Amino acid sequence: MVQQLPSETAAEIIYPESDGQPMADNTKQFRWIVTIKENLEILFASQDNIFVAGDLLWYPVEGKIKIRQAPDVMVVFGRHKGDRGSYLQWKEDNISPQVVFEILSPGNTTKEMANKLLFYQRYGVEEYYIYNPDTLELTGLLRSGDNLEVIEEINNWVSPRLGVRFEVTSDTLEIYRPDGQRFLTPVELDQLREQERQRAEQERQQKEAALQQLEQERQRYQDLLARLRERGIDPEQL
Numbered sequence: 001m002v003q004q005l006p007s008e009t010a011a012e013i014i015y016p017e018s019d020g021q022p023m024a025d026n027t028k029q030f031r032w033i034v035t036i037k038e039n040l041e042i043l044f045a046s047q048d049n050i051f052v053a054g055d056l057l058w059y060p061v062e063g064k065i066k067i068r069q070a071p072d073v074m075v076v077f078g079r080h081k082g083d084r085g086s087y088l089q090w091k092e093d094n095i096s097p098q099v100v101f102e103i104l105s106p107g108n109t110t111k112e113m114a115n116k117l118l119f120y121q122r123y124g125v126e127e128y129y130i131y132n133p134d135t136l137e138l139t140g141l142l143r144s145g146d147n148l149e150v151i152e153e154i155n156n157w158v159s160p161r162l163g164v165r166f167e168v169t170s171d172t173l174e175i176y177r178p179d180g181q182r183f184l185t186p187v188e189l190d191q192l193r194e195q196e197r198q199r200a201e202q203e204r205q206q207k208e209a210a211l212q213q214l215e216q217e218r219q220r221y222q223d224l225l226a227r228l229r230e231r232g233i234d235p236e237q238l
Contacts, residue, residue: 013063013065014065015057015059015065015068015086015088016057016065016086017057017085017086018057019057019068019070021070023054023055023072024103024105025105025106025107026105026106028105028133028134029103029104029105029133031185032103032131032133033054033055033072033073033101033103034054034185034186035183035184035185035186036072036073036101036103036175036183037052037053037054037072037073038186038189039175039177039183039184040052040073040075040162043162043164043177044075048080048081049077049078049079049080050075050076050077050078050079050081051075051076051079051080051081051082052073052074052075052076052081053073053074053076053084053087054072054073054074055070055071055072056070056071056074056084056086056087057069057070057086057087058070058071058074058086058087058089058096058097059086059087059088059089060089060096060123060124061089061090062088062090067119069116069119069120071097071100071101071102071120072100072101072102072103073100073101074087074097074099074100074101075097075098075099075100075161075162076092076095076096076097076098077095077098077161078093078095079092079093079095089123096123096124096125097124097125098124098125098126098127098161099125099126099127099128099129099159099161099162100120100125100127100128100129101129101130101131102116102128102129102130102131103131103132103133104130104131104132104133104134106134113130117141117148120148121143121146121147121148125143125148126142126143126160126161127140127141127142127143127159127160127161127162128140128141128148129141129159129166131173133172133173136168136169136170136171136172136173138154138166138168138173139151139154140154140157140166142160154166154168155167155168163177163178164176164177164178164183
C-alpha cells in the first residue's frame with residue numbers, strides 16, 4: 001500500500017503594513033494631511049459605513065504585494081469604520097476607495113505622481129484631489145468611464161461624493177462642509193472648543209446669578225410677610 005503524503009500548505013502571503021516611507025516630508029504637508037483626514041472623520045462621524053484613513057496602504061489585488069499605494073487621505077463609502085493595518089480590498093467586499101487626496105511636497109517627483117494617477121485610475125478611484133501647499137495649486141480629477149479627467153474649474157467645485165466645497169484663495173485652500181462650516185486645523189478646533197466651553201461657563205454663571213437673585217427676592221418677600229404678621233397684619237386680607 002502506498003502512503004500518500006499530505007500536500008504542502010501554500011505559504012501565507014504577508015501584506016506589509018508599512019512601505020518604509022514617512023507619512024510627510026515637512027510640517028506643512030503633515031498639517032494638511034491631518035486637517036483633511038480629521039475633518040472628514042468629523043463630517044462622517046455619524047455614518048458607520050464610511051471609512052476614512054490617512055497614509056494607509058491599499059492593496060487592490062489579492063496576492064500582489066507590490067501593487068499598492070498609500071494615499072495621504074482616502075475615503076471609502078460602503079465600508080465600516082474601524083482600525084486596519086492596511087486596506088485589503090478583497091476583504092472589503094472588493095470596494096475600492098472612491099475619493100483620495102495627495103498633498104504634495106518638494107520631494108514628490110513627476111514620475112511618482114504619474115504612477116499614482118495611473119494606479120488610482122486603474123483601480124477605481126472616482127475623485128482624486130492633489131494640493132500643493134507651496135504653490136497653492138489644487139488639481140481635481142473626476143472619473144469618466146475608465147479615465148480620471150481633469151476638472152477644468154476647480155475653484156468652488158463641490159465634490160459629488162463628499163459634498164465639500166473647495167475654495168482657492170490667494171493665501172490658501174479653504175474646504176467647506178455641506179453646512180457651510182470651514183475645515184479647521186486641530187489647533188483651531190481646540191480653540192473653538194475652548195470658546196464654547198467659556199461660553200457655556202458664562203451662561204451657567206449667568207443662570208446661577210439669576211437664580212441667586214430670584215432667591216434673594218423670594219427671601220425679601222418672606223421677610224416682609226413676617227414683619228407684617230408681627231404687627232398684626234394679615235397679608236392675605238390686604
